[in-house]
Amino acid sequence: MGAAGYGAQVAADEHVSTLIDWPVPEPALPEAVHPALADAARAASTAYGLARHRHTRVELAAEVAMGADGTPTMLVDRLVEDAIAESAHRNGVNLLSEETGFVDNGSAMTLVVDPVDGSANAASGVPLSCFAGVLAVDGVPTEALTTWLDTGRAWHALAGQPTPFRTSGRTELDGAAVSLLRPKPNTVEVWQRVALRAGRVRVLSTTCLEAVLVAEGSIDAFADVGSRAHRIMDLAAAMVTVPAAGGVVLDAHGDPLELDHDLNRRWSGVVAASRELAEELIEEIGTTAG
Template identity: 70%
Template sequence: MTTHIPWPVPEPDLPTGTHPALAAAALGAAGAYDRARRRHTRTELAETRGTGADGTPTMLVDEIVEEAIADAARTHGVNLLSEEAGFIDNGSALTLVTDPVDGSANAASGVPLSCFAGVVTDDGRPVEALTCWLDTGRVWRAVAGEPVPYRTSGRTRLDGAAISVLRPGPHARDVWWRVVERAERIRILSTTCLEAVLVAEGSIDAFADVGGDVHRIVDLAAAMLTVPAAGGAVLDAFGRPLEIDPDLSRRWSGIVAATPELAEEIAAAVRG
């Protein structure tokens, strides 16, 4: 763990027409992550630097990448709501809602499963979402009211599904088993935002936090725009509304599924 991560981080393959603030944030995140990997060892990247606005530990890798995103937001004159810094008011009706490094532990250790996810909101209404798989530069984009070039698998039943889940906490193990025993294939990738776009493009049928109340709105904001545009659904297992809210102490048990029917069936299994 004392060694550096040897391979470079590619520049995101941004679609033409991406909102300038969102594009700058994605480019800034990838560039900062690349520099961080060249300058710091795995152990250093994973060092705890404090507690973020969401109440969870901030790693050095989080801090470095978020600084670049904050610079992008400031340059483009938009507000920022981010996992570590919380809400930064730059006097705009537009706010960039971001998870700077989703899958921080993966990013720090060199597991190539982490991403930047961001949404531009206009007075709280999501208008454009972008998710970038940092180790590949691959990007998924969605614009409110416009079609997307991918579709979910269309699966409607949990039995036989391929699903991705968060690791269960001690209080949720029975619930976790109740869900996963019905699926055909289970994966634990530890990166919600990336797993959500894999649902959107049909690579997996669903992703779920099985009752752990782990998710902040920054974890789910991009999926809330991207996945429904591809035919899927995003909801909370306990029926709480998903809202763009600067209060990062709020938590949800997010379910991202190929269809509303599958999302509701997983939610019912979580609730027992």
């Protein structure tokens, strides 16, 4: 092989080495999932798989626009959301998503979705990201679906109906297994207070996935310790899934959680196995959070 050919091969090898080259499975969905919600989840997995096959980690993480929620849009977000938007149009339902905002397809039904929750994880190859969606009818959430993109696992819940999975039921913070958003300058003190009381602390950087881990009893609670980092699509699926599994979703500052087209609104979400645990977390957060 000549020098030019060798150089081209090295460049090709370097390109391949930065791809996330393991496959993304189709989500294992229960039969009861509404067709529009199921189609959106499958579209998300397919688009994510194609994105990883065609684009390097650097490309997937590139900021390509500013989302409707006021945060930068990565290429991986754009590619997956575009596929979900096509799905919503195909199924004749409206869409509320963090990148595009509200898309009116003239329906009483709206999909409220986080196309890729844990975008930084997804772009870099950390297998902790998910699709999360809620189907709302006339503004009222009726069912939720969260799918773990790298494994195909799915959590489905119908509003007001018990799920086959349950929370741990834990009522005390001391010794609990807690997942937290990473600390920020104004939350370091309270973050440490919560962490020191917990028995185990994780930072997974994917709120929607952490919420369903609370719902199934794998962890006891998840919290944003006062930084108001969550948009409605970060919490919408949890607002249906976690109560159906015996837990609660609250805001650390007492703000009402409601579906809203205003993506400038923010919450400090607390997802817990029981109301007692949620209230104890909120009390601890309130001691230092402004």
